[in-house]
Amino acid sequence: MNPLRESAPPVSSGDATGHTPDSWWRGRSELFVGVLVIGIGAFLASQTLTMHVPDTSTGPGPRLFPGLVSGLMVVLGALLVLQVVRRPTTAPQEEGSESADVVDGSVEGSEDTSATAPAEVRGGSEHTGSHSDWRTVGMVLAAVVAFTLLLQPLGWLLSGALLFFGVSWAFGGKRPLFEAAVALVYSAVVQLAFVAGLGLNLPSGILGGLL
Amino acid sequence: MDTLMLLGGGFASALTPENLLWAFVGVVLGTAVGVLPGLGSAMAVALLLPVTFKLDPTGAFIMFTAVYYGGLFGDSTTSILMNTPGNSSAIATAIEGHKMARRGKASQALATSAIGAFIGAVVSTAVVAFFSGVIIDIALRFGPAEYFALAVFAFVATSAVVAQSMVRGLIALTLGLGIAMVGIDAQSGAARFTLGVPSLFEGIGIVTVTVGLLALGEVLHVASRIHRQGPDARPVKTGGTLWLGRGDLRRAIPAWLRGLGFGLPFGTIPAGGSEIPTFLAYGTERKLSQLRARRGKRPDEFGKGAIEGVAAPEAAASATAGTAMGALLGLGLPTSATAAIMLAAFQQYGMQPGPLLFERNADLVWALLASLFIGSVMLLILNLPFAPLWAKLLLIPKRYLYAGITGFAALGVYASSYAITDLWLLILLGLLGFMMRRYAIPVAPVLIAVILGPLAESELRRGLAIGQGDVGVMFTGPITLGIYAVILSAVGIVVVARVRSSRSPAETEEPKTPSTV
Structure with missing residues (x-):
């Protein structure tokens, strides 16, 4: 929570590389975001192409702007995927402080502490490499x-x-x-x-x- | 003289008991959300928007702007006492402010920040009031090409220049533009991205978008880590009088004024709020302090709790609020997330901010400006002696706070349309907001895009229709070319800076920003 914490290099999740079979996904769960953005872009593009345009419209029609935006989305999603593949855990401030909090070990026990225990989460039960408390x-x-x-x-x-x-x-x-x-x-x-x-x-x- | 007459009229209508009450409610709410980390004035205004439908617009806007100003007063309290900035605008304050508090000068730090915020708010509001004529003169010369350029400026500034990662900022921008396009296109009548769902024909409501992204997204984000946090920090005890001695004043006054110099221009630039000027102000003070130490005038206190490090950023932060209101009212240009939501509020009441607002709704505008002065005085009174009391807000159990926010979010979205479909949209947008927070994708560009997207599109199409398909018409006129030149140079500077910092990552350590908007 403390945003003043110095941005630690993203050691936390990258360290695990090579220990678990799915470890390539460590710090790369953001790939999902990139793919999602590409997907939305593609969907908007297909909707734009099949859009029913009333004949009365003159000048640049209702498809110009959606076309631009959906194309941009696909490109940006691809760029994000590329970034994440090349440099995993590109959100160091989030991940850094988060993992530090986990290491501090103060898991406030609700009725079921083991479900939120850091060890289990970090052990890779979720292959997307998430630290979130789902x-x-x-x-x-x-x-x-x-x-x-x-x-x-x-x-x-x-x-x-x-x-x-x-x-x-x-x-x-x-x-x-x-x-x-x-x-x-x-x-x-x-x-x-x-x-x-x-x-x-x-x-x-x-x-x-x-x- | 004219301005004074108009402002006098504004004071007359702002000083009615009813409007004073709304201003008071606004400053209390604003200070509260400012004090609480994770909550900000943007979320507060978004939650207030649907439940104030039935209010008279003047009262509602007095409350909204009071919340905006209040957020910038309250955010420094927890920065100083607990090193937990209530908002991104108070991160710079926390650096020296908390160190002052640890040295036993908490009262002086709180007073410095409250007075600094007051000076920033009052001076910037006065600048707007007295230069409104100039702003309107410029705005009246704007045609489609200029407005489109201005919208592009806002898009690029919030997404590519300010955001820490250009790709993530631009993704946020396109998501917002996509959301804005859902519905029936007003110019041609074509249904866009509605999937044949009738309730989407009118588009996705701005209330649903802001409440989903800011409120529900934040609740989910906090939920994902609430059981993983260490114990909360405890506030530093305050003692003594909340007033500044002569020595403190002599150091704080010039710093306040320098802070103003950073805050005033930045309020008019769509740079997503007051974070950048606060850091510029902080950096300048630190350099000046080193310079003074080298000349042997006074030892460099930065790092140990220098009063200048509190004074300048606070004055800068609240100075942006006033000029941001000026840009919003005079140009219709939202320069921060909160201003963007207020623009949506104007549209909801059937008003379009811009030069014509000063003619058609002059009563409202001047009452609003007058109430900003009144609100600033209220905020000074509320924050100067009572700052330690406000820190007690953190004792509210988090579960009730977030349960209350969730309930309010659902209530507001339902009340804005009385449609269950909007609640499903709220859930989707809440998930989107959660995902964006988790992967450090900024939220402000989405809001700016949702609100300015339709304007950008219609101006682009209008401009192209006038030019009969010639793209060149969008790039004519000195104002247009000037705006594009600024955009290009800003992007150029950022790209060069990023390339440099990626070569030597240790050198330019960007301060961290919480996801609050």
């Missing part, structure tokens, strides 16, 4: 997806509370009842402030009759 990210994402699915049937009060609870739990909440109470207070306060106060129209869902 479990927590997954829980946050699941909470947002659940909110999206439940907002209209359940209403803001319940689905908003569920979203708050899900995120605070993922971030290390430990007392389910207390966190749930905080979450309900949050969604209720928002409901009062924005529906009653600012006139937003939030779905009331199954509690509609009661409110």
Whole structure:
């Protein structure tokens, strides 16, 4: 987190080279980003080519700009791939401080410490060479997806509370009842402030009759 | 004289209880997001945008600009007390500021930074108010070619020049341009990249993009490392009076003024915010200090907590905010992420910043400028004696903070359109924002591209249509050629500097920047 940390040379992940079969991917997970950018560019280009253009348009049409942008995207994606292949871990400040934090060894235990233990992550269980804590990210994402699915049937009060609870739990909440109470207070306060106060129209869902 | 009359009218409408309340809410919120690391004024304004639909535009903009200014006041508090910059604009302050605090001069450092921010904010706002006529005169001469050149300037400056990696910056730019093109093309009626989904015909809402990239992206990014962090730093205790002695003042005043000199011009350049001028100001002070030491005037205190190292960057940072508002209001040119979101807010209220804004919405503009002076005074009062109290915000458990932000993000996106599809888009954009943070792809170029992309495209097509296909029309006129010359020379300088630094990497160590926007 501390951005003032001197940018250590990217030793952390590069060191592992040659120890595990998938070690070539260490520090090269960004290849995925380059490929994704190329993919998006190609997709936009194909969409531009097949675009239906109304005859009425005069002058440079609606395909000029998309054509330029999608072409640029493919080139830039390829350049990124090239950069990452030649010099892995080109984001030293992120990776450097991150791995330093991991080495510091203070893994704040949630209910399941072993899942986030540095050794396992660094051992290459994820072949993309990621240091990210996918479990927590997954829980946050699941909470947002659940909110999206439940907002209209359940209403803001319940689905908003569920979203708050899900995120605070993922971030290390430990007392389910207390966190749930905080979450309900949050969604209720928002409901009062924005529906009653600012006139937003939030779905009331199954509690509609009661409110 | 004219300006004073207009400004007087502005003060009259800014001093109503309602507008004072919005300014106060704005400065409190702005200081809070400034103090909290990872949160910035851009995210705060993006989250406020959908829930302020029903406000009167003057009140809403007074609040937004107060948040912007507040962020630049608050960000130095944790820099000084805990060596944790609240925002990228306060990294330079942290270098000497924290060392001052460790030497027992925390109060002096906080006062230096608050007063410096105040001077920067007030002087830059005054410059904008009194030179607005000049800005408008220039802006009125702009045609399609000039506006296109200006947009290209903003694109290149934020993505290629400022970003640490040119390729990553340009990727961010093209992603933003791609997002901006989704929807029905206004000029021809062609549906672009909508995949036949009706709710995409109107394009992807700016609220969804900013909230997804800035708020949800940040939440996911923090989630990916929250269980991996060491214990949080503890703030240094402050004691004594928050005021500067005569000796401190004698050193701080010239540094404040030099900082202003860096901040004022940089606010008008689309360089993605106030980071660069703060480092330029810091570097200059350090060199001057070495020079003084060599002449035997005063020992070089840099590295041990020099007051000049706090004064100059803080004045520079907040001076950019004022001139950035000037560029936004007068030219319609957003020069920072927060200004870009404010431009989107203007569009949402059906207003187009630019020279005509001063004619059509003169009341709003002058009330806004007047309220910036009022807000600066409020911020000085809030930050000077109470800075240690603000640092207590860090005691809020992170899980509640980020849960609250997630809830607010989802609420805002839904409330801006009442469409569940937008929530799915929010998730996609949040993942994109997370990926960009993880791989150090800057977010600001995406926002600038999303907001200026449509303008760039329509001006390009209009210009080409006038020239009947002749590309040469886009490169005529002194203003256009001047802008392109600046772009080319800036890119040239950056390329040369990068090539040099890659040959001797140890020599030019760029300071690190957090992903905050």
